[in-house]
Amino acid sequence: MPETEVVQRGLEDVVALESRICFIDGRQGRLIYRGYDIRELAEHSSFEEVAYLMWYGRLPTRAQLAELQNLLVSLRVLPKPVVELIERIPPESNPMEVLRTVVSAMALSEPGETKPGASSISGALRLTAALPTILGQFHRRRAHLPPLAPRPDLSHAGYLLYALLNREGTELEVRALDVALILHADHELNASTFAARITASTLSDLYSAITSAIGTLKGPLHGGANEQVMKLLDEIGTVDRVEAITQAKLAKHERIMGFGHRVYKVEDPRATILRRWSHKVGEAKQDLHYYDLLVRLQEVVHREKNLYPNVDLFSGSIYTQLGIPHDLFTPIFAVSRITGWTAHVLEEYDDLRLIRPKALYVGPTDLTYTEIGTRS
Numbered sequence: 190m191p192e193t194e195v196v197q198r199g200l201e202d203v204v205a206l207e208s209r210i211c212f213i214d215g216r217q218g219r220l221i222y223r224g225y226d227i228r229e230l231a232e233h234s235s236f237e238e239v240a241y242l243m244w245y246g247r248l249p250t251r252a253q254l255a256e257l258q259n260l261l262v263s264l265r266v267l268p269k270p271v272v273e274l275i276e277r278i279p280p281e282s283n284p285m286e287v288l289r290t291v292v293s294a295m296a297l298s299e300p301g302e303t304k305p306g307a308s309s310i311s312g313a314l315r316l317t318a319a320l321p322t323i324l325g326q327f328h329r330r331r332a333h334l335p336p337l338a339p340r341p342d343l344s345h346a347g348y349l350l351y352a353l354l355n356r357e358g359t360e361l362e363v364r365a366l367d368v369a370l371i372l373h374a375d376h377e378l379n380a381s382t383f384a385a386r387i388t389a390s391t392l393s394d395l396y397s398a399i400t401s402a403i404g405t406l407k408g409p410l411h412g413g414a415n416e417q418v419m420k421l422l423d424e425i426g427t428v429d430r431v432e433a434i435t436q437a438k439l440a441k442h443e444r445i446m447g448f449g450h451r452v453y454k455v456e457d458p459r460a461t462i463l464r465r466w467s468h469k470v471g472e473a474k475q476d477l478h479y480y481d482l483l484v485r486l487q488e489v490v491h492r493e494k495n496l497y498p499n500v501d502l503f504s505g506s507i508y509t510q511l512g513i514p515h516d517l518f519t520p521i522f523a524v525s526r527i528t529g530w531t532a533h534v535l536e537e538y539d540d541l542r543l544i545r546p547k548a549l550y551v552g553p554t555d556l557t558y559t560e561i562g563t564r565s
């Protein structure tokens with residue numbers, strides 16, 4: 190092995206491919222989808238509009254958006270074998286494992302779309318439309334309740350809330366969830382998107398790529414952090430305890446979830462927007478308990494470690510106030526990120542190059558095989 194080989198642990202700062210989907214300016218704290226700043230998208234667009242932008246690379250006209258919305262609505266009904274599968278899943282299962290398993294099983298109902306490298310937006314639409322129904326049906330199953338019929342009259346965010354909670358959200362609640370979905374739609378070559386692109390780069394199919402992505406998002410260093418943030422807030426309990434508990438954790442070199450980012454060196458712009466929504470939703474519910482804890486936590490962690498909030502710091506407080514159970518937070522991330530994942534998989538198919546890095550071998554090379562009976 191040449192001595193000049195350098196290992197970029199975690200592929201940090203390695204530029205692996207070209208993409209037209211998402212740009213992160215980690216120094217300025219800007220996030221751009223297909224040329225549009227997420228601050229504008231979060232202010233003015235809807236999740237469906239952003240999904241169109243992800244897949245087609247441009248904002249839709251009114252007619253194009255209506256067509257996409259109709260398609261998504263029509264695909265909310267799951268194939269019968271998939272419904273039957275959800276009914277057989279043990280109720281105590283981890284919802285991310287359920288999502289991964291059911292998305293994988295969805296492929297069995299769509300054999301035409303799982304040809305190697307089959308490049309089609311229809312698979313992306315089908316999966317995007319199906320995720321709220323899958324989650325909702327599993328969530329009801331574990332409460333021993335019958336599945337709800339999909340509601341064609343609700344937006345994607347409105348339907349997600351309905352499917353999970355069996356109630357229509359207020360305008361503010363639905364908009365809060367819509368904004369959260371917009372903000373999670375893509376984030377360049379994050380670990381789960383990279384996993385999806387690696388799978389697609391072997392000319393495997395979209396469903397396999399998304400199954401890889403869901404398994405990767407499940408990890409607490411990626412998608413699971415907002416759930417951990419809520420656990421920490423509940424452990425802290427009151428604002429006056431934030432300082433001491435945070436200090437104690439940092440002294441033990443524990444990580445405080447919801448802070449730090451591989452790419453952002455300043456505050457994650459998604460956190461800035463979600464902080465405002467956490468406040469808005471808290472105000473509407475007349476309960477700023479979590480918001481106040483988070484703001485104090487943010488002050489202490491910044492002062493002690495010079496770390497800024499990431500997207501996961503405030504999202505959990507919003508979902509909790511909507512009444513969504515903590516173990517559904519990461520699946521909600523997937524409900525949104527599926528648009529980015531699928532856009533990246535389609536982009537990978539269009540400019541395919543097998544992704545296959547190298548390892549620097551640091552083990553021995555000159556051992557001699559010994560018979561099993563002679564080994565100690």
Ligand code: ACO
Pocket residue numbers: 379409410411412414443444445446447448449450451452494496499500501
């Ligand atoms: N709490 C305490 N210390 C931290 C944190 C944190 N959240 N994040 C980084 N640090 C410290 C590390 O301990 C390390 O300190 P050291 O140099 O004294 O050992 C230093 O900052 C650098 O940390 P790295 O792990 O090298 O930075 P990396 O770029 O790999 O980390 C990551 C990025 C994994 C997100 C990290 O900040 C982290 O673990 N955060 C908490 C988990 C989290 O919130 N994940 C969600 C990320 S956003 C997303 O995926 C949607």
